[in-house]
Amino acid sequence: MKRLGCILFVFLTAGQCISAADKNLNDPNEALLARCSVAIGDPNNPNELLRATWDSVVNVLKIKNLDPKVKENLVDKIISPIFDFALMGKLALGRTNWPKLDASQREKFTALFVERLKASYREKIMRYQDEKVLFQPAVKNKDNIQIPMTLISNDTKYAMLYKLRRAGESWKVYDVEIEGVSILLTYRSQFNDTLSRGTVDDLLSQLEKTAGS
């Protein structure tokens, strides 16, 4: 019976992959995702990667009468491949604090932290109202690449900086600066502070407690 379940599962997922490839989609969400996705011309070009991802997200946000939950889910699927969330967690704890966690704590921490990052990114992006974005040329910083971006909203300009590093075949974002404020460092000082007062478990429970607030 178990085996039958497995086979059925494989068939179903395989079927979905094939239909996705054919663009003849049964699942309306997958269809939406495919329709909104902007093709990335050259994955070796980090500027292109960011711009295509941004355009895809904007396409999703522009769909009217779509359930916000579905929208969130789609945005999540689009942005996840370009962020190195696990590395962000490691770096946010830093070289001093990361080794203090044992394997299970690391797993729990990463899961909680990734969900928090995604949630806060989603929240920001969901309030999108025709803001304009201007990507500037990438700047090489040792082995990594930094892409400045200006977000113009209500005549107010926000300077953003995406920091990317090579991860296998593609480039992945490991930190974002908004007006010179690094998301990673802002988390790091909070983690430092919490760990200087309490234990790793305190940190984990605090992460859990403040989730979705």
Place this chain on the structure above:
Amino acid sequence: MKLKLYIPIAVWLVAVTGCATAARKNPRSGAVSPADANSPGKANFDVLEFDILEEEFSDQIIIVDPIEPWNRLMYHVNDGLYFWVLKPVSQGYKAVVPEPGRVGIRNFFHNLATPVRLVNCTLQGKFHSVGNEINRCVINTTWGVLGIWDPALDKGKIEPATEDLGQTLAVYGLDNGCYLVWPLLGPSTLRDSAGMVGDYFLNPTFYIEDDEARISISVVNVINKTSFHIGEYEDFKAAAIDPYIAMREAYIQYRQKQIQK
């Protein structure tokens, strides 16, 4: 008027001298404790990769915060003021005053504060910015009708400077001193507070004799400014584990970037 002038000067002097002594105590991070090497879980950990990326974050400034309990209290006071007073008032204001009007008011106040930026650009030897500020002020005050429009930026692409006295003092070698949270004014440091007092004298609104008028004008300025940023603090707070620490860190980083510019 005389007394009014003396109090800020006294505060300023105390703050500057206090700053100078506190400056040397400001430690920087980047040091790694040797105990790490023996910690558990080190083996399955890509040390080299970590090192490369860590280097980038090694210039993080650690701010001293000796009066943290007080600062935390002030943070909560400001948090309450924002949610109970500033936010609802700004939302109401935003609903009534259309965006072009609010942009005009923002431009007007920005243009009025030209002396602050002009003096600080000069003190920092940024003469290109001095020229820009003069051009901007002349163009916007005339063509832009008292600074309500910003043709210098829209048509002339002349970017405004963002210098203030806190940054000038930093350029002159003064460190942050300690972290301070002021009621109403929000996060600051000893040095930036000194700067704020100095800048206050350079802002023409300070020389309005009538107290009521002077206060009303700054209230309008604050509400108008806030109307562009409703929701930002809420997002920031939602993403934080300890919003007080997050705010302190964000403030220090933000100022550091401004100083480097």
